Amino acid sequence: MNKKPKLKNLLMLMIATVLVFTTACSSGGNKNANKEEGNEAPAEQVKLTQDDKGWEVDKTPITFDWYINFSWFPNKWGVDATSKYITEKTGVNVNFIVPAGNEAEKMNTMIASGSLPDFITLGWYEEAVKKMIEGDLVLPLNELADQYDPYFYKVTDPAKLSWYKQEDGNVYGYPNSSSSPKDYEKFGDNITSTQTFLVRKDMYEALGSPDMRTPEGFLKTLEAAKKMYPDVNGQPLIPLGMYDFNDTGNASLQHYIQNFLAIPYDKDGQLYDRNTDPEYVKWLKTVRQANENGLLAKDIFIDKRPQMEEKIAQGRYFAMLYSRSDLANQQNALFANDPNSIYIAVDGPANANLDQPTLAGPSISGWTVTLISKNVKDKARAIRFLDYLISEEGQHDTFFGKQGVTWDNIDGKDQFLPEALNLLNTDRGAFDKQLGASHTFWMMMDTNLTPIWSPPAVEPFKQLEDWTRGKAKSLSEFDQLNPTGTSEEGIMNTKIDQEFGKVLPKLVLAKSDAEFDKIWNEFLKKRESLGFSKVQAYKQKQYEINVAKLAEATK
Incomplete structure (x- = not known):
């Protein structure tokens, strides 16, 4: 007589079973799947090891705001071939924010407001770095890594993490253009000064x-x-x-x-x-x-x-x-x-x-440090994108760009294509805007790898570079x-x-x-x-x- 409630209960049980089955498949199976269908475990909950490239877990489109504390920085993401390729590869788009005038004033205003963009890149020597850490405005990279992306520990240098460790035991920023003592031992002959x-x-x-x-x-x-x-x-x-x-x-x-x-x-x-x-x-x-x-x-x-x-x-x-x-x-x-x-x-x-x-x-402190804001719109995607850029794969992508467009393997060595190399040597500004390679986007660049990949310096730059050889010292x-x-x-x-x-x-x-x-x-x-x-x-x-x-x- 009371069939409707029984039918309703049966339908609810069937739906619950399907949901449990779907969730189990997605969390235990394909780590590289996107979230587009909405029927998988959140990517940030996928358990990863240091050998897993976290950025491959989720490639759905996302845009991060990235503040560069240099008013002279001229480049836009998504205009050139390299940044387009990285967005295509990772799903990450970047909106650069650059101060129009005095950098210190802009940083102080943002800090005072308590609201920062997703990523912040500035000189390690800037007082604002300490203000952001002391003001609890940025996230510990090590904690983000522990929670979302252990790959961080595979691609970062332990000496640099130790160098940037704060009194609370956390690391809030990672440097570019940084050379540790071991880097000097390994790459000493290639190290120059600017x-x-x-x-x-x-x-x-x-x-x-x-x-x-x-x-x-x-x-x-x-x-x-x-x-x-x-x-x-x-x-x-x-x-x-x-x-x-x-x-x-x-x-x-x-x-x-x-x-x-x-x-x-x-x-x-x-x-x-x-x-x-x-x-x-x-x-x-x-x-x-x-x-x-x-x-x-x-x-x-x-x-x-x-x-x-x-x-x-x-x-x-x-x-x-x-x-x-x-x-x-x-x-x-x-x-x-x-x-x-x-x-x-x-x-x-x-x-x-x-x-x-x-x-x-280059010193172990590097030139700039990059930090992740407490207001970041997606913690997992942020640390994973940062780790991608730090990794040798990310370094190769930001240096060479897309294969077949800016570079190819020629005579067994990855090299810029002749047209790209000519533009790099004759009009760096046009090269940056059109191709965006050779660390146009230098926020995480590893200058220890750059000399290995770089074509031999030509004039009008070779003499400048050669003059500094033997005079550079780690300070x-x-x-x-x-x-x-x-x-x-x-x-x-x-x-x-x-x-x-x-x-x-x-x-x-x-x-x-x-x-x-x-x-x-x-x-x-x-x-x-x-x-x-x-x-x-x-x-x-x-x-x-x-x-x-x-x-x-x-x-």
Whole structure:
């Protein structure tokens, strides 16, 4: 009599059985299946081992917002052949976000809001890294790996994970362009530096290729260049170019020139105050003298990188303390117009003994670190995509692109196709936009692998690269010494750095050596009153920790 309830119960039982069967099949069977049909276990719940490529589990379309803390970064994902190929392969699309103006202001605004994009890439040395970790705004990569993708431990370097481990035992960021002590042992012959002293080839040779290692030779050559070449295509020559002045100083007039002077970082196990080294002070006074002699253009005090790149492309600088990698596009343009108008690397400022420079090679800290935001829209897909990019397969894809489009195996070796190689060597900007290979997307690039895959360097880049060989040195133990911004020493260090940023242009613009000395001595007193001794004591302890970490990494 009561048949309807029994029928209803029977139907419910059949549906439940089907659901149980379907779920069991999907979770115990095909790990590579997509979620498109909605009848499988969530991909993040699939149990994986270190040998499983987590990114293969789920390839459904997803777009991550990726913040790059460099206003000059020009590239878009999905325009070129390589990024299209990676999206096709992994299902991941990327929306890059780049600051329109001041990077520090943009980062601070995002941190203050408590809302960050999915991925964040910035210099490891940026105060924002510590702020994000301390503010609980980013996720521990090791915990994400434990939960969603053990492949992380197969593709990452244990020494680099140890280096970036925080006091809570977690790792929040992974570096690019990083070389551990073992990397130096393995790839030492291929390791170079990007730090160079550059001169415009045709002008320098017309002057007789003079020696610019001494203050006298340096000033004399700048003066001769200005006299022989007062303008370049109707625009005034800029005798000496350098990086931009910012809140904490100027890279060219700080660690760049100090490395050229081979000023030590430590002596007998104690950190050395490089800023008070007599050789450094002497060369700061040399730059001051250059200004008094009318050899420093006003441009160098106000220009930022976009303005500098425009002037480099015009060949308006005679000499520059600058990174060879930061003028690749401009160097190509100059070479195409006139091969003799390019920039070449020569021996620049040196100490009184004319010792060889000790230039910064890749350190274990790398160049940038990439972190995953606590607000990330899909934790599993995020860590798996990061691991793919870190892996050798991901490195190969970001370096070579898609087989048959940008590269192929030729004579038993993976190589760029002739058309792609020609574009890479003649127009890097067009190469990036059209093909997107050769680490156009450098966020996770492993520069230890790049030289193995790269075609032999050609002019106008070979001479720049070769000049640095044998001069590059690992300075890893001196990385990450600065105290955190919220600690007592961190606040002191920030104030000292900012004070130096105010003082440096005043030193260069001083009307006499006597005025320079007055400004300099006042700064030394001021930095002591701001807590310099306390900061140095903190850095010394951190340095000793770093030395121990590196010793452990070499075992």
